[in-house]
Amino acid sequence: xxxxxxxxxxxxxxxxxxxxxxxxxxxxxxxxxxxxxxxxxxxxxxxxxxxxxxxxxxxxxxxxxxxxxxxxxxxxxxxxxxxxxxxxxxxxxxxxxxxxxxxxxxxxxxxxxxxxxxxxxxxxxxxxxxxxxxxxxxxxxxxxxxxxxxxxxxxxxxxxxxxxxxxxxxxxxxxxxxxxxxxxxxxxxxxxxxxxxxxxxxxxxxxxxxxxxxxxxxxxxxxxxxxxxxxxxxxxxxxxxxxxxxxxxxxxxxxxxxxxxxxxxxxxxxxxxxxxxxxxxxxxxxxxxxxxxxxxxxxxxxxxxxxxxxxxxxxxxxxxxxxxxxxxxxxxxxxxx
Ligand SMILES: C[S@@+](CC[C@H](N)C(=O)[O-])C[C@H]1O[C@@H](n2cnc3c(N)ncnc32)[C@H](O)[C@@H]1O
Numbered sequence: 001x002x003x004x005x006x007x008x009x010x011x012x013x014x015x016x017x018x019x020x021x022x023x024x025x026x027x028x029x030x031x032x033x034x035x036x037x038x039x040x041x042x043x044x045x046x047x048x049x050x051x052x053x054x055x056x057x058x059x060x061x062x063x064x065x066x067x068x069x070x071x072x073x074x075x076x077x078x079x080x081x082x083x084x085x086x087x088x089x090x091x092x093x094x095x096x097x098x099x100x101x102x103x104x105x106x107x108x109x110x111x112x113x114x115x116x117x118x119x120x121x122x123x124x125x126x127x128x129x130x131x132x133x134x135x136x137x138x139x140x141x142x143x144x145x146x147x148x149x150x151x152x153x154x155x156x157x158x159x160x161x162x163x164x165x166x167x168x169x170x171x172x173x174x175x176x177x178x179x180x181x182x183x184x185x186x187x188x189x190x191x192x193x194x195x196x197x198x199x200x201x202x203x204x205x206x207x208x209x210x211x212x213x214x215x216x217x218x219x220x221x222x223x224x225x226x227x228x229x230x231x232x233x234x235x236x237x238x239x240x241x242x243x244x245x246x247x248x249x250x251x252x253x254x255x256x257x258x259x260x261x262x263x264x265x266x267x268x269x270x271x272x273x274x275x276x277x278x279x280x281x282x283x284x285x286x287x288x289x290x291x292x293x294x295x296x297x298x299x300x301x302x303x304x305x306x307x308x309x310x311x312x313x314x315x316x317x318x319x320x321x322x323x324x325x326x327x328x329x330x331x332x333x334x335x336x337x
Contacts, residue, residue, distance in 0.1 A: 111272035146229025150183035164188035299334035306332035
């Protein structure tokens with residue numbers, strides 16, 4: 001959270017929902033740092049103006065009676081230019097995208113007609129790997145970085161179907177994801193979900209986010225979900241160092257699930273797609289398999305290793321009909337020894 005950010009944090013459980021609301025900017029002093037019960041929420045508009053929280057959010061959470069954390073900082077949602085979360089939403093057939101996202105996504109589809117197949121299969125990998133981690137590996141804590149606009153089933157829904165007591169922290173740096181975070185806070189009562197607005201370019205901002213520290217016990221194994229996110233970190237950042245800082249913070253027995261785009265199978269189409277992304281000011285970096293393998297250095301890849309995502313423990317015969325070029329994304333899951 002920056003010094004001049006307005007913020008709202010709420011914490012609700014079946015018995016005692018509370019909400020902290022505050023503003024660190026002097027001009028917005030009417031709501032200093034304070035803890036309120038949901039019943040005593042202010043009724044006037046949030047003083048930070050457009051983009052402020054919908055206070056009904058709290059009511060919804062109260063009705064659901066789940067334990068959740070969410071923080072909010074006042075940032076404008078820039079709908080004037082394309083953004084990776086909303087382009088991805090468009091590829092998945094979602095409705096939470098704007099004309100610049102649609103235009104950029106259509107330009108990508110013109111040069112990479114299987115972009116929708118890539119997005120869908122990336123999502124399927126997320127579900128299969130999450131099920132494996134909850135069911136076979138017995139993981140009960142998940143940290144999902146680069147969550148994206150909620151798309152059913154969301155990660156916590158997949159996991160809590162197996163382990164309702166599981167705790168899931170979602171993070172993304174796009175304010176539009178935050179505005180939809182309500183759909184991510186529908187935890188089973190036995191478990192907990194949280195949303196932290198944080199930036200992967202600063203891994204410490206994720207590891208020290210209060211929502212994370214309130215939700216996960218970092219002395220116990222955590223599954224770090226890096227699903228179609230690292231390739232969006234601008235090339236001037238050291239992707240290995242960024243990921244390494246996160247993995248280093250997790251104890252032995254933790255897991256990394258990662259997908260990353262590759263130009264190994266359809267080099268020309270993928271290059272043209274990367275150029276469209278770059279022209280839309282969404283830099284994306286693709287890598288060959290050898291470089292993606294290095295993300296798992298020091299970790300133990302589980303079967304079947306690092307493979308195109310549709311080949312990772314497929315659960316539907318239709319996946320066998322796809323070519324590697326159709327999917328152009330590697331995925332793997334590995335255990336920290
Ligand atoms: C392609 S979407 C992936 C969504 C989800 N992980 C999935 O696979 O379905 C990439 C997401 O990463 C987020 N993102 C991009 N750069 C980020 C950064 N530096 N920090 C945090 N999130 C970021 C975007 O906002 C977007 O929601």
